[in-house]
Amino acid sequence: MSVYLVTGAAGFIGYHLAEYLSRDSRNIVICADNHVRGEQDSLYQELTARANVTAYDVDLTRPEEVRKLPGQVDYLFHLAALNGTQNFYQRPYEVLRHCTLPAFHLIDYYGRPDSGLKRFVYASTSETYAGTVDSFNWPVPTAEDVPLVIPDPGNPRWSYAASKLHGEVLVHQAGSSKGFPFTIIRYHNVYGPRMGDKHVMPDFARRLNESRFELYGYTDTRSFMYIDDAVKxxxxxxxxxxxAGETVNVGGTKELSMLELAEMMMDISGIKGQLELHPSPRGSVSRRAPVIDKLLRLTSYREEVPLEEGIKRTLDYYLTDEQN
Known part of the structure; x- marks a missing residue:
């Protein structure tokens, strides 16, 4: 029996991770979320009603709220954050607040020698090195040893990247000084059902459903990983x-432009129309894709859901009547 704490469990990756872990009845899964972004929808309610799952509605930016959580866990997956590209621009202060304070409080609470913690898993992002790629023409696909750069502190776009860069440094130094094992995961454009509406795939799917064909940042390139593969x-x-002690890229290996992605989504959905092409928002990164050699070398991970199948599953979710 293992006890897993998943913060941000009502969010996208957090929900799917908690749901996956809860399938094994021997696991005890603790879900923590303040629902600043994560939804208390029917799927989350079904998850938290399972016999081996307990939900805590706590604000991890407050240490007294963190102390409401069980004092001993085996594995802590810290995924709680205020994510979403629109939030970076519209709510940068809240992005910084919700992406920095919880890491401090969780480390203070679970970094104790008697906590029983076997691994602190910190969810980082490829956004931490996005400025390096554009400012210094760093190679893409990009490995974990890339320098981390924030090119413009005045651009709200970098609120999320800066907070996650801060988190990586914090976890490294806290893990070393307090003696708890940790792993930092840099996610690269994970996608799938129930990911909200502030990411490129659900946002474009919503426009397709409304017969609006605006596409922003059409020349930018990304690689994508389906949620089931990311969870595994x-x-x-x-x-x-x-x-343990490593930073690991988690992402797909097929790099494609946003124009190619939009055309794939239209082809798979069968929705036809004339695309209206627009440039990227200020600060958007032109290319991003990971080198995943470390993931393949240190674990038994192999991709199971190809991009076309993942997009189909995602569109099946977002183009149904109940989602629109």
Whole structure:
């Protein structure tokens, strides 16, 4: 029996991770979320009603709220954050607040020698090195040893990247000084059902459903990883001894432009129309894709859901009547 704490469990990756872990009745899964972004929808309610799942509605930016959580867990997956590209621009202060304070409070609470913690898994992002790629023409696909750069502190776009860069430094130094094992995962454009509406795929799917064909940042390129693959990679990284103390890229290997992505989504959905092409928002990164050699070398991870199948599953979710 293992006890897993998943923060941000009502969010996208957090929900799917908690749901996956809860399928094994021997696991005890603790879900923590303040619902600043994560939804208390029927799927989350169904998850938290399972016999081996307990939900805590707590604000992790407040240490007294963190102390309401069980004092001992085996694995802590810290995914709680205020994510979403629109939030970076519209709510940068709240993004910084919700992405920095919880890490401090969780480390103070679970970094104790008697906490029983086997692994602190910190969810980081490829956004931490996005400025390096554009400012210094760093190679893409990009490995974990890339320098981390914030090119413009005055641009609200970088609120999320700066907070996650801060989190990586914090986890490294806290883990070393307090003596708890950790793994940092840099997610690269994970997608799938129930990811909200502030990311490129659900946002474009919503426009398709409304017969609006605006596409922003059409020349930018990304690689994508389906949520089921991301969850399995995350669990493997948590359990593998070789990943302790490591930063690991988790993402897909097929890089494509946003124009190619939009055309694939239209082809798979069968929705036809004339695309209206627009430039990216200020600060958007032109290219991003990971080198995942470390993930493949240190774990048994192999991709199971190809891009076309993942997009189909995602569109099936977002183009149904109940989602629009």
């Amino acid at each position: 990679a995350t669990v493997l990284c948590a359990h593998e001894s070789e990943t």
